[in-house]
Amino acid sequence: MLESQSEPIVNNDYYLWQFQNIDNRNFTKIKEKKPNRLYALIMTASQTARYSKYIRPISVTIDLLVISVMSVSFFRGLNLNTELYLVYQTIGWISAAIFIQFYEVYRFSTPIEIISKIVKQSVLFLLIVIAYFPFEKQVVFSGSAIAFFMISSVMLISLSKFLLFYCLKEYRIVTGSNYRSAVIIGYTPEAIRLKDLFERRNDYGYRFFGYFSDKKSNQNIRGKLADLKPFVLQNSIxxxxxxxxxxSNSYLKDLIDFADENNKTIKFIPDTKEIFSKNLKIDYYDFFPVLSLKKTILHEPVIKVLKRSFDVVFSLFVMMFILSWLMPILAVLIKLESKGPIFFKQGRPGIDENEFFCYKFRSMRINRTTENEASKNDPRVTRIGKFMRKTSIDEMPQFLNVLLGDMSVVGPRPHLWSQNKSYGKKIKKYMVRHCVKPGITGLAQVSGCRGEIETEKDMINRIKFDIFYIENWSLILDLKIISQTVVNVLRGEEKAY
Incomplete structure (x- = not known):
């Protein structure tokens, strides 16, 4: 069977060149003396061949087909020059996609990133579509037709994009196909974490082949740096x-040359993660490149205006349609159970650690230990207070803080002053959370990090989520946190007491 198949396979010499990276002399030797070995090499290569290069063209084709069919369907009665419009629409869609990198979706991309790209592409494409109509005088402009066209197109494109994204992930998990093989130079804590990630996240489609290091020597190290290049070529890494x-710098330069010559991808693991996890920007002093740390996107003037506008609109909506009827009911219940004011206000550290008064519905009996954090079965908490805390309704008056500009709807939760003083010097990067406005809800809270701080680790986990939110903010992330908060309110939270 092998002999009958060896001849047609051997004739496809380019196949072996593409996957095995051997020189002409070795190729000829294997071809002439060991055809079965050549067949085995080629079959191994074919099994690791990937279809990734076809995914993007397929995705683009599907999207262009969707918007073309939808435009013909919804713009039929608008006297459009169909052929001219389809050309314009296609150019507009592709131009927008290039501008916002709509098709730059990878196996490690998150759903949030994909949703963000869809929103950006939709908004930009909508403006492109609207801009066409003034150029044709005979065309009848129809806002409803454009709205139906955009809604149907975005829904279908989103559905196809997520189906493709998740189907590919499942395909990689179930079949083990379309994987990328990887090795790591170095045996550092960050390198070990990366290897663990490869093994934990099968949907990423990576297969780890080993560490290479001259500085460490144990059973986990596959070889020295001198062994790396032959291993990479022999195993099609x-x-x-x-x-x-x-x-060293000289070895790094040599490694980059090797990667270029053999069509390998080289990536770097920053050991100073606390620095390189932030956004870096490159500036040129004449022709000299200088890297510097950018402030987070939340410090950009346009983003500040966008987030503040969203905060105001959302807070007004909540106060008009929820607090307007909920507040009188809660006021009566609070007054019936215990003496004291309806609202509780307390000084909390805000942006730049400036103090502001945080408002809540009073959930405790009047006491002199307000700087002490609430604990499980806290005797200070009233019956109605227990319900409000369980559902987070006691936090609702903080929408007034948002309107006053002291808080944002989403952000790091404002801690007690006593917690600030206690943890500010002990926990690394704790004070970074004060570079933005505190929030009514936050990523840490919807991720399960809320309630009583029992150990220092509880606070560290909160800070990790807060820093991640600050450095990776997006409007889509805010909306996701808000929606998850609503779900938690309706379900009730175990740690809310």
């Missing part, structure tokens, strides 16, 4: 991950 403090 796709990606080389390099720990920055493991190698």
């Amino acid at each position: 796709d990606e080389i991950y390099c720990s920055l403090n493991e190698i």
